[in-house]
Amino acid sequence: MVAPIDWIRGDMLGLDLPAHPQSLEQGGPDFLTRAFRAAGAIAADNAVTHITEFRDCPGGSTGKKLFLGVEYARDEPGLHRQLFVKFSRDFDSERRDAARIQMELEVRFALLSRDPNFPIAVAKCYFSDFHAETGTGILITQRAVFGENGVEPHYGKCLDYLMPDQIGHYRAIIRALGRLAGTHKAGKLSSDVERYFPFEPEKLDVSARNAYSPEQIGRRVARYAEFAKTYAHLLPAQIRDEAFIAQLADQAPRFQQMLPAVRKELMSHPDLIALCHWNANIDNAWFWRDEDGAVECGLLDWGNVSQMNLAMALWGCLSAAETDLWNAHLDELLAIFVAEFESAGGPKLDVELLHLHLALYIGEMGLAWMLDAPPLILSMVPDLAEVQDRTDPRLANRESARNQLVIMSNFLNFWRGYDYGRVLEFLTTK
Missing domain, CATH: 3.90.1200 (Aminoglycoside 3'-phosphotransferase; Chain: A, domain 2)
Structure with missing residues (x-):
């Protein structure tokens, strides 16, 4: 078991970021509001008001993952209520946690993709940051909801x-x-x-x-x-x-x-x-x-x-x-x-x-x-x-x-x- 970190200051956006799901849950709508504003995902006068879904997403070879649902104070064009959260860390598994550094480039790419003229479709970034010294990071994006609203079902690899x-x-x-x-x-x-x-x-x-x-x-x-x-x-x-x-x-x-x-x-x-x-x-x-x-x-x-x-x-x-x-x-x-x-x-x-x-x-x-x-x-x-x-x-x-x-x-x-x-x-x- 890896010694856990609860919160740590991110290198890019300057906020304290949660290192695992329990910290994110404790930070609640207040943290999500600050984070989404800092990343430009919501307007400065908008806020996350409620967390409506918070459940584990199994699988993957690195950090913990969550399905997150939120409500906002008011609608804005392009806002998503169904989100996906990916942590770089898994403090319950030394093997999975050892791969934490892999997420740094993904976090930086998510911030890059916020450009409204980005040339391809990617999951919209709501917050993304990383602490390089410890390899601790978080990525919160739009969730691809497969099989709904015109999106095709998910296709498995090599099938x-x-x-x-x-x-x-x-x-x-x-x-x-x-x-x-x-x-x-x-x-x-x-x-x-x-x-x-x-x-x-x-x-x-x-x-x-x-x-x-x-x-x-x-x-x-x-x-x-x-x-x-x-x-x-x-x-x-x-x-x-x-x-x-x-x-x-x-x-x-x-x-x-x-x-x-x-x-x-x-x-x-x-x-x-x-x-x-x-x-x-x-x-x-x-x-x-x-x-x-x-x-x-x-x-x-x-x-x-x-x-x-x-x-x-x-x-x-x-x-x-x-x-x-x-x-x-x-x-x-x-x-x-x-x-x-x-x-x-x-x-x-x-x-x-x-x-x-x-x-x-x-x-x-x-x-x-x-x-x-x-x-x-x-x-x-x-x-x-x-x-x-x-x-x-x-x-x-x-x-x-x-x-x-x-x-x-x-x-x-x-x-x-x-x-x-x-x-x-x-x-x-x-």
């Missing part, structure tokens, strides 16, 4: 086969990502972006771990080959093909040897580095239809938001999509991203270069993590031999296992479809 119009939903997310990144590159966002969200790949690198040696990669490919034989019915045919696995066994260790060149290339094109969401999977969005019936979206969960190589943002969005969607629509989605990026004011991008960077990033990320998926899946689904297919509840209802299977499949499917022989030749020149 896209249950979602209607899959490509329509991914077009919406890709447009939002391109618009945000292009707006940043056009210099239309606050100058705080460069101060608070610099390009620091060593901090953002979610594949950071001690890199496997080429020999270790070779052994992991051999382990995957056995998994593909035993559980062939759970994998797309093209990634269990013996010729492909032999190709992977040859190319993957050589790619691993060239990681310094991969990382150098991913940092060498400023036009391909911009502020973006690194994990815009389908479960981190809410959706509605416009007057013409087209899908629109807002994006949630901005942890680790920063400037990044755009390949990271694209993989973060598409990694959990259906493999068939990758095969049928990747070129279209890249074209949509590039067009939206340029329309928002960003520089003209070379689609082929973007595609190459996507291949480099997927190669690095996949070899760092996804070849470890087979034993993880087996540990989470010990009766995997009895599972009929991906929709079998014994697999589908175990989120981490199904995620590992789908993302591994997409990594390997991309490797099979892209010419990694040409990638290796390119890297030898770097």
